Amino acid sequence: MGFRYRKSINLGGGFRINLSKSGIGYSWGVKGYRVTKTANGGVRRTVSIPGTGISHVTETSGGNHENRQQNRQNESTNSNLYGQQDIENTNIETMCSDGVEDILKSANRALLLNTISTACIVIFFLLSCGTPIFLVLLAIAVAAKIYVKRSGVxxxxxxxxxxxxxxxxxxMRPIRHLLTCDKVWRIMQSGKVIDRKYSSGASSTVRRVACKVSDKTPFPFRSSVSAVCVKSGKENLIFLPDKLFIMKSRKIGALSYWDIESSAQRTRFVESESVPNDAQIVGTTWKYVNKSGGPDKRFKDNRELPICLYGELALKSPAGLNTDILFSNPNIQ
Known part of the structure; x- marks a missing residue:
């Protein structure tokens, strides 16, 4: 880096500690030679002529400081949680209220046949290159899938x-309200916060996934009345007037609403993504907040975040149903 002139204060013992908003730096050495470990991980070596204030400095980079700072922030955030609980439906194949046994039996058979026909199509398609017999089998598999899709409804x-x-x-009023919301999510995990500074001042945090909401019933069902279908990943919840179907992969469960415990409430949510069009903003906070509620200035990417008022619908049953739905418009008409 060349020559420079600098005066400094020696704290004694040959060691110096530099505290700054970018981190902690250390240095050690003797007169005429000093090694400094900077806050961003770099190493600076200083050779000087005692009594003149003249020195020569060479410095090696410690890598991308911003990336390391972000990693430290992420590690702090992840280690800032305790008591995490997964919110998911279990034992789907055993969810069966009285009176739906025959429906589930037919539905499971239709899904199995549909899966088999799909697998045959894929296999015969891969084997059909240059082998005419597999083209014939491929056509049969396609015809079988069409037949299953029609007759298995x-x-x-x-x-x-x-x-x-x-x-x-x-x-059904709170359920049908989901069709009108701009955004709907499934809450998949919740946890308590140790230090609110890393959670925008919130005492708890959640992991959520976006849902697709539709009034169309998926295969193998067809209903004479409109349904409300909430799809998240491979799981589909089908709300009908008398029951709830839970579909995941090839598993189907069905519960009467008499066997489901439900609760609806409003909740304040710190939104780190784009704010839905129908959301109500009831306040603001910071990504990293200090005890007084202001921004923690030690973090460069500390942006202001809106606090939104959302609706939350929780569904539980002793049979294994455990679903928590978050929706952007809390005003259920």
Missing amino acids: IDLEYEIDEEELEHIKER
């Missing part, structure tokens, strides 16, 4: 009395 025909209609509308 389970029609759910509803006849609802006028007296029961109002009860059903009231029960």
